[in-house]
Amino acid sequence: MNSTGAFSAQLLRLDPEQEVARICRRMRELMLNRVKRRGVVIGLSGGIDSSVTAALAVAALGGERVLGLEMPERHSAEESERFSGVLAASLGVATIKEDISGILESVGFYRRYAEAARRVVPEYGDDWKSKIVTSDVIDHPGFTVFYLVAQAPEGGLVKKRLPLTPYLEIVAATNFKQRVRKMLEYYHADRLHYGVAGTPNRLEYDQGFFVKLGDGAADIKPIAHLYKSQVYQLAEFLGIPEAIRKRRPTTDTYSLTQGQDEFYFSLPYEKMDLCLYGKNNGVPAAQVASALGFRPEQVEVVFKDIDTKRATTRYLHLPPLLVEEIGW
Amino acid sequence: MSLQDDIRAFIVDSFLFGEDGGLRDDSSFLEEGVVDSTGIMQLVSFLQEQYLITIEDEELIPDNLDSIRKVARFVETKRQCVKPALGLA
Secondary structure (H helix, E strand, O other): OOOOOOOOOOHHOOOHHHHHHHHHHHHHHHHHHHOOOOOEEEEEEOEEEHHHHHHHHHHHHHOEEEEEEOOOOOOOHHHHHHHHHHHHHHHEEEEOOOOOHHHHHHHOHHHHHHHHHHHOOOOOOOEEEEEEOOOOOOOOOOOEEEEEEEEOOOOOOEEEEEOOHHHHHHHHHHHHHHHHHHHHHHHHHHOOEEEOOOOOHHHHHHOOOOOOOOOOOOOOOOOOOOOHHHHHHHHHHOOHHHHHHHHOOOOOOOOOOEEEHHHHOOOHHHHHHHHHHHHOOOHHHHHHHHHOOOHHHHHHHHHHHHHHHHHHHHHHHHOOOOOOOOOO | OOOOHHHHHHHHHHOOOOOOOOOOOOHHHHHHHHHHHHHHHHHHHHHHHHHHOOHHHHHOOHHHOOHHHHHHHHHHHHHHHHHHHHHOO
């Protein structure tokens, strides 16, 4: 609670200068003593999280010890590449561009995806675009329902509920993207004797919004403890270009633009942050609801959704499990 | 086997490696951690194929699908609606 006792977004305000100093100190300690590498590779998406992670790495280790990787593919948003270039230029870090379309073609990603999509939209062509969206758990509480939204080249939109098999096939195919990118990050990290920095914020880390052995893989995750709105605060302090700070978070994973809050989170990040903070700190749903302009029962639904996602994604954080512990 | 037994057999076989572990007919799938949202999709596919029913988006709620008893009651209700339409009544 703040000094007036009210629950509000003010509770997520931090001292950016102190926080950046604390993170940088800790990054240096971890790189020296645990990771034992003297530099990091970071996949740059042109989004706020990878931009802040890169800026923190530059502040902690020095720009000459940071390599940015830009890894577009044929479905990437044009602005992702533009903004990652703007970021790299503003930080003065070296970058390498690896277009991953060829690798994705080789592993059959585009074919597998289109075949899965055709199970629900038979006319789905190779030149169509699509994305997965979920049902609105706030206004229509129930089990999450997944839909494929597909768009023909001439513009008509189709929205179909996804049965289990095509849903799993689409997600499994799409996960190639994050895993191919991570494979390339580790290729460059290995040849430079660097580590890999991951870019999840607290919402993503807590709620399991990442691909195991894909974007979930890293040696160090410098902003995993920060709520998304706190990442924006650091972005401003670190001088991240305004165009990147003003860009709405997208997954940039599907060929149609997909907001994070239409696929995974039940609310836009500003509200999701407050719900997660409230839940983590034992704030009653009614108080959180009052700050958000919601009804208490709507916040209860979000609290429950947080628990459900924690329960169903916790295995993503687990190392391989052993039948018997092995002492070192 | 009754409808409820059929559904129990599917749940136990699909999600519990064939061992019911004391799962009661009114145990909440979600609270017991037996079935997650992906499991619900699997359950829905099974119900639609096995009982030739169509489950609408707004019917995908815990009241209909969160325990063996609720699922059985829901399927029974749906079948009552389908039978006349198929001329099976």
